[in-house]
Amino acid sequence: MLTERQxxxxxxxxxxxxxxxxxxxxxxxxxxGGVGFSPATIRNEMADLEELxxxxxxxxxxxxxxxxxxxxxxxxxxxxxxxxxxxxxxxMRGFLADQMxxxxxxxxHAAMILSNLTNYTSIVLxxxxxxxxxxxxxxxxxxxxxxxxxIVTNTGHVENRTVSIPVGIDISEMEKxxxxxxxxxxxxxxxxxxxxxxxxxxxxxxxxxEHCEQLMGALDEALASDNEHRxxxxxTTNMLTxxxxxxxxxxxxxxxxxxxxxxxxxxxxxxxxxxxxxIGTENDHEAINNCSLITATYSFEGKSLGMIGILxxxxxxxGKVISLLDVLSKDMTVLLGKWYK
Amino acid sequence: MLTERQxxxxxxxxxxxxxxxxxxxxxxxxxxGGVGFSPATIRNEMADLEELxxxxxxxxxxxxxxxxxxxxxxxxxxxxxxxxxxxxxxxMRGFLADQMxxxxxxxxHAAMILSNLTNYTSIVLxxxxxxxxxxxxxxxxxxxxxxxxxIVTNTGHVENRTVSIPVGIDISEMEKxxxxxxxxxxxxxxxxxxxxxxxxxxxxxxxxxEHCEQLMGALDEALASDNEHRxxxxxTTNMLTxxxxxxxxxxxxxxxxxxxxxxxxxxxxxxxxxxxxxIGTENDHEAINNCSLITATYSFEGKSLGMIGILxxxxxxxGKVISLLDVLSKDMTVLLGKWYK
DNA sequence: CGTTAGCACTCAATAGCATCGAGTGCTAAT
DNA sequence: ATTAGCACTCGATGCTATTGAGTGCTAACG
Numbered sequence: 001m002l003t004e005r006q007x008x009x010x011x012x013x014x015x016x017x018x019x020x021x022x023x024x025x026x027x028x029x030x031x032x033g034g035v036g037f038s039p040a041t042i043r044n045e046m047a048d049l050e051e052l053x054x055x056x057x058x059x060x061x062x063x064x065x066x067x068x069x070x071x072x073x074x075x076x077x078x079x080x081x082x083x084x085x086x087x088x089x090x091x092m093r094g095f096l097a098d099q100m101x102x103x104x105x106x107x108x109h110a111a112m113i114l115s116n117l118t119n120y121t122s123i124v125l126x127x128x129x130x131x132x133x134x135x136x137x138x139x140x141x142x143x144x145x146x147x148x149x150x151i152v153t154n155t156g157h158v159e160n161r162t163v164s165i166p167v168g169i170d171i172s173e174m175e176k177x178x179x180x181x182x183x184x185x186x187x188x189x190x191x192x193x194x195x196x197x198x199x200x201x202x203x204x205x206x207x208x209x210e211h212c213e214q215l216m217g218a219l220d221e222a223l224a225s226d227n228e229h230r231x232x233x234x235x236t237t238n239m240l241t242x243x244x245x246x247x248x249x250x251x252x253x254x255x256x257x258x259x260x261x262x263x264x265x266x267x268x269x270x271x272x273x274x275x276x277x278x279i280g281t282e283n284d285h286e287a288i289n290n291c292s293l294i295t296a297t298y299s300f301e302g303k304s305l306g307m308i309g310i311l312x313x314x315x316x317x318x319g320k321v322i323s324l325l326d327v328l329s330k331d332m333t334v335l336l337g338k339w340y341k
Numbered sequence: 342m343l344t345e346r347q348x349x350x351x352x353x354x355x356x357x358x359x360x361x362x363x364x365x366x367x368x369x370x371x372x373x374g375g376v377g378f379s380p381a382t383i384r385n386e387m388a389d390l391e392e393l394x395x396x397x398x399x400x401x402x403x404x405x406x407x408x409x410x411x412x413x414x415x416x417x418x419x420x421x422x423x424x425x426x427x428x429x430x431x432x433m434r435g436f437l438a439d440q441m442x443x444x445x446x447x448x449x450h451a452a453m454i455l456s457n458l459t460n461y462t463s464i465v466l467x468x469x470x471x472x473x474x475x476x477x478x479x480x481x482x483x484x485x486x487x488x489x490x491x492i493v494t495n496t497g498h499v500e501n502r503t504v505s506i507p508v509g510i511d512i513s514e515m516e517k518x519x520x521x522x523x524x525x526x527x528x529x530x531x532x533x534x535x536x537x538x539x540x541x542x543x544x545x546x547x548x549x550x551e552h553c554e555q556l557m558g559a560l561d562e563a564l565a566s567d568n569e570h571r572x573x574x575x576x577t578t579n580m581l582t583x584x585x586x587x588x589x590x591x592x593x594x595x596x597x598x599x600x601x602x603x604x605x606x607x608x609x610x611x612x613x614x615x616x617x618x619x620i621g622t623e624n625d626h627e628a629i630n631n632c633s634l635i636t637a638t639y640s641f642e643g644k645s646l647g648m649i650g651i652l653x654x655x656x657x658x659x660g661k662v663i664s665l666l667d668v669l670s671k672d673m674t675v676l677l678g679k680w681y682k
Numbered sequence: 683c684g685t686t687a688g689c690a691c692t693c694a695a696t697a698g699c700a701t702c703g704a705g706t707g708c709t710a711a712t
Numbered sequence: 713a714t715t716a717g718c719a720c721t722c723g724a725t726g727c728t729a730t731t732g733a734g735t736g737c738t739a740a741c742g
Binding site for chain 2 (some may be wrong): 093102103135136138140142146150152154155156158160161162236237240241245246247248251252255256259339
Binding site for chain 1 (some may be wrong): 703704
């Protein structure tokens with residue numbers, strides 16, 4: 001358990017380091033407002049804090065830098081949440097209000113707002129689609145052997161695949177199929193669509209249409225879209241302005257991670273509901289072991305739909321970011337509610 | 342006009358510099374196979390070539406580096422196109438053959454192949470959609486006041502917008518509208534869709550439906566998609582391995598350009614048909630003044646549809662890249678032909 | 683007369699060295 | 713318990729010398 005004074009010193013070091021990105025010495029802490037101790041005293045405490053694992057020294061005769069454990073303590077016990085300034089709030093809501101009638105737009109906008117307001121990189125996971133249900137199904141023939149299958153969900157999302165038409169099926173039959181599928185499948189959650197396709201619709205379809213197995217196969221494949229989430233990044237180059245990324249090597253490993261959508265998605269979606277902070281080595285991926293990832297979930301009727309998150313250096317403005325994510329995730333919960341009616 | 346010997350020397354310098362990325366001295370040229378002259382002779386020629394503007398010197402007592410003009414001469418007169426190796430060809434076609442039934446997939450794959458095979462950054466512009474025609478139109482109501490408008494083109498591309506429904510229109514009327522639009526507009530090129538919407542369909546629609554102006558407005562807006570081209574980048578981080586981008590500042594300006602899709606698109610689409618090479622300062626944008634951009638068009642029935650391109654440092658393997666783009670653009674022409682029937 | 687050997691010269695890069703100063707740990711005095 | 717004092721550490725900074733790859737010029741050569 002840390003003493004009151006140790007907490008105060010740790011707090012001061014983290015705050016200063018977040019601002020300056022340079023190791024903090026005892027003298028600068030001592031000269032700070034509200035600290036009534038000499039550098040020597042601070043030094044002793046700092047030595048203790050280092051032994052306890054909260055601080056690190058790049059080398060002897062350098063100042064101290066917070067360790068992952070130090071940041072963790074800071075976030076858990078010392079941090080006072082920054083108010084989101086009136087100005088930021090206005091800017092944010094102004095952006096979001098802009099008559100958005102596409103859900104995708106809202107999500108993408110949210111990512112942009114986050115990265116603009118923080119100067120870090122933002123990651124936004126769009127609503128999981130498996131919980132959506134089918135609103136409309138359509139087969140549009142393009143020529144003799146191909147057609148476009150279109151799925152519209154209750155939230156207005158449109159998914160489409162090109163499927164090949166088995167020989168011997170003509171347009172009138174296609175229309176029949178479309179009608180059957182619509183009457184049988186509208187309202188079914190996407191996650192159950194494939195199984196329903198076989199169990200309920202299969203027989204009936206077979207009654208009307210020859211060669212229906214091939215078509216079923218094509219539809220089945222079309223439905224097996226593995227992108228139940230869509231992910232949006234924004235401000236990826238913001239990282240490059242951070243002093244911890246003055247080395248091109250580090251930049252490359254990070255940007256390579258950004259290109260690997262599935263990995264990144266796994267990393268983000270492993271976070272639980274609510275606001276979650278992963279600091280430095282707490283993150284499962286090596287490329288962001290000197291970064292912190294903060295996420296918040298937005299939801300509908302208490303059920304989490306997707307996530308918004310900020311990735312920045314461990315030396316991140318936690319207070320500001322956390323309160324911003326909190327506000328925005330709540331706004332999005334409200335805003336997206338209308339699509340989920 | 343350059344002498345035979347000058348051409349030989351220029352060729353040698355460009356080739357060597359492309360490999361080594363370091364200024365080339367007279368001695369190393371002299372010692373090269375097939376060159377029967379002493380360093381002193383080479384030096385004299387190099388001085389001449391510099392005076393003529395084909396070479397540059399980073400500083401006195403350094404070797405020579407090709408200038409933009411030097412590269413230009415190299416590309417126009419000296420370059421012998423590399424054969425695309427059997428292995429690369431197989432790899433490429435293997436990738437493209439992979440039962441792709443989505444046009445988007447083909448395009449995206451092409452970008453990936455290019456960046457993988459070259460280790461530069463690839464830029465691919467999808468087929469311009471304005472020349473496509475409407476295949477099917479659909480209005481799917483989501484709830485009381487919003488609906489999804491879906492457009493399918495003859496090439497199987499699906500575009501969708503959420504539109505708000507004016508009060509007082511019910512579902513049966515929506516279906517009527519859909520039917521009218523389909524009978525009147527199928528086959529019309531997308532570029533003329535908006536004008537036709539007013540000129541031909543407007544009155545007829547008005548006869549059946551009240552409050553139709555608002556709906557028209559909504560549809561009109563939905564059709565005004567400004568992304569007639571879709572653009573795909575791949576291998577953006579490949580640039581970071583190039584020695585000319587060891588400086589984070591330069592990396593940032595380049596990556597920022599990559600994020601500015603419209604600017605980049607303008608840059609690329611300003612290139613004419615066929616294979617086009619823009620070297621260094623020949624490019625209109627400052628961020629790529631030390632890069633070369635090579636593009637090729639793919640087409641259908643002689644009409645250019647879209648572009649594939651490679652962006653790399655001016656010190657680029659022109660021969661390899663050009664022949665690769667040539668082969669791939671022709672393959673894509675063949676492959677995409679089937680969608681344009 | 684074109685070519686080349688020879689030579690003085692230039693200049694970035696590298697290494698060595700002294701200096702500086704911010705910061706530390708320890709000890710003894712308060 | 714706190715702090716002043718002090719020796720010590722070590723990266724950063726700046727200066728100088730050295731090195732070496734490369735040049736331009738001139739004079740000699742076949």
